Amino acid sequence: xxxxxxxxxxxxxxxxxxxxxxxxxxxxxxxxxxxxxxxxxxxxxxxxxxxxxxxxxxxxxxxxxxxxxxxxxxxxxxxxxxxxxxxxxxxxxxxxxxxxxxxxxxxxxx
Amino acid sequence: xxxxxxxxxxxxxxxxxxxxxxxxxxxxxxxxxxxxxxxxxxxxxxxxxxxxxxxxxxxxxxxxxxxxxxxxxxxxxxxxxxxxxxxxxxxxxxxxxxxxxxxxxxxxxxxxxx
Numbered sequence: 468x469x470x471x472x473x474x475x476x477x478x479x480x481x482x483x484x485x486x487x488x489x490x491x492x493x494x495x496x497x498x499x500x501x502x503x504x505x506x507x508x509x510x511x512x513x514x515x516x517x518x519x520x521x522x523x524x525x526x527x528x529x530x531x532x533x534x535x536x537x538x539x540x541x542x543x544x545x546x547x548x549x550x551x552x553x554x555x556x557x558x559x560x561x562x563x564x565x566x567x568x569x570x571x572x573x574x575x576x577x
Numbered sequence: 578x579x580x581x582x583x584x585x586x587x588x589x590x591x592x593x594x595x596x597x598x599x600x601x602x603x604x605x606x607x608x609x610x611x612x613x614x615x616x617x618x619x620x621x622x623x624x625x626x627x628x629x630x631x632x633x634x635x636x637x638x639x640x641x642x643x644x645x646x647x648x649x650x651x652x653x654x655x656x657x658x659x660x661x662x663x664x665x666x667x668x669x670x671x672x673x674x675x676x677x678x679x680x681x682x683x684x685x686x687x688x689x690x691x
Contacts, residue, residue: 500680502682507684508668508670508687509682509684510670512681553621564611565680567621567622569619570620
């Protein structure tokens with residue numbers, strides 16, 4: 468079993484829909500990152516969370532430390548949101564290393 | 578904001594040659610740089626961690642003689658794929674860290690060995 472699990476693997480949504488991507492982890496972490504990878508391969512860091520909730524524009528990320536679960540929400544989705552979304556856990560005993568989930572491929576249709 | 582420049586973005590090389598990939602932090606000093614490899618439809622796999630002025634720490638299964646990493650300054654790390662073979666064809670991406678949790682990723686390099 469992977470230390471960081473994401474669901475769903477693939478997600479197709481209609482423009483305007485509310486989207487949720489989930490991330491569960493089975494190990495102790497000091498922080499969790501949500502990353503966005505565009506079709507060309509470049510990666511953008513969206514959020515870094517250690518507790519609670521963060522919001523940036525139409526993106527919201529939450530984390531529940533007790534349940535070892537994080538979610539990334541996209542409100543009013545748009546075709547330009549189409550990308551791979553990756554959660555990555557900062558392992559406590561691994562220092563600065565990240566452990567990555569497999570990613571969620573999101574396609575938003577117009 | 579923090580910017581990491583990775584160069585080249587694409588490279589095609591002949592089998593047996595070496596390829597150097599550069600990762601440069603443009604507006605901050607990176608205490609640590611990480612090199613990842615990504616196969617199609619798979620997530621990132623950490624290859625090695627490098628700190629300025631010291632030897633890189635390689636992950637299990639990564640050949641240090643094949644993937645040479647140099648972190649000569651706080652703003653530059655290089656990955657050299659030596660004696661490249663077709664199975665080394667992959668997407669390579671770096672990230673730079675300023676502090677414990679802050680990461681900035683490069684734009685990646687798509688290597689094709691023919």
